[in-house]
Amino acid sequence: MKRSIGAKTIAHPVPVWVIGTYDPEGKPNVATVAWGGICCSSPPCVSISLRKATYSHGNIVNKKAFTVNVPSEKYIREADYFGTVSGRNEDKLGKTGLTGVKSDLVDAPYVKEFPLILECKLIHTIEIGLHTEFIGEIMDVKAEEDVLGKNGITDIEKVRPVIFAPDTSSYYGIGKNLSKAFSAGKKR
């Protein structure tokens, strides 16, 4: 029997992504979001949502670019911090000792230490309400060599991404491999 728990932003899984942008002075900023997802296969696109009040929001509007940086579990403390203070007031990369690297494809920095990053060119801006959704075309994906699998692309078990749980306000790692996709159904 289902119980109503109200009109809330509860769904699983949602990501822990660090958005990289440049401010008007060219200083790199990073901010953590949980509202986002892949939104198109061709062209490859990702969407992320930010409140208008955030420093990153203005940066994306100005530069028409952002990066999506996927932290591994070992960087959860930094990623959590990046979501709790504003880049207007603090040099978040500087405080954590992490490094912003200028993308050679878009006008945004990526986090050198994170295992997987997406370089995005802004192609759509949708005003929804408290949040604005930015859709970015993925111009390239870059990954650390040590998270690549046998197929030459990444392996989630090596990336070790983080999952945000909006219901309990907690972070989780990925768990066990359940099955290959597009095959479990065929066993029916």
Added chain:
Amino acid sequence: MKRSIGAKTIAHPVPVWVIGTYDPEGKPNVATVAWGGICCSSPPCVSISLRKATYSHGNIVNKKAFTVNVPSEKYIREADYFGTVSGRNEDKLGKTGLTGVKSDLVDAPYVKEFPLILECKLIHTIEIGLHTEFIGEIMDVKAEEDVLGKNGITDIEKVRPVIFAPDTSSYYGIGKNLSKAFSAGKKR
């Protein structure tokens, strides 16, 4: 050192969500998507993307409504199957013995057996490319009693959602609790 792996739809984590819709004859259909995410806190909204060729795409355009159904690990086989065939050709709910329940808030059915469901009213349609992104306002969230936590809302550890890995085309469960959010950073 980062290596380019090309402009691909690789990010982690991405969800395994089953979208519920009614066709023009009022027959419930379900289709699995991995492209989607929460996109606004107020009003609470979720976005999902579908190819124009899918049966669900037309159903959402017609009915201006859909549900997002979060399968638990035990329904991974059904969720995988729902993503591999079209509702034009098969009665997917009938074949799996799962049940479509009419929402009393929006013109779409939800999956009775899944632990967590979101009832959504279509408020934005964005043509991106191969995929169309549908943004739905979350009118209500409903959950099975046995996945509720002490706070009266859901607990991800009881929901046991599934994560899709686009790089290795595999499904994963959630893993260990890493930390509370908005606190790890304060320990710095």
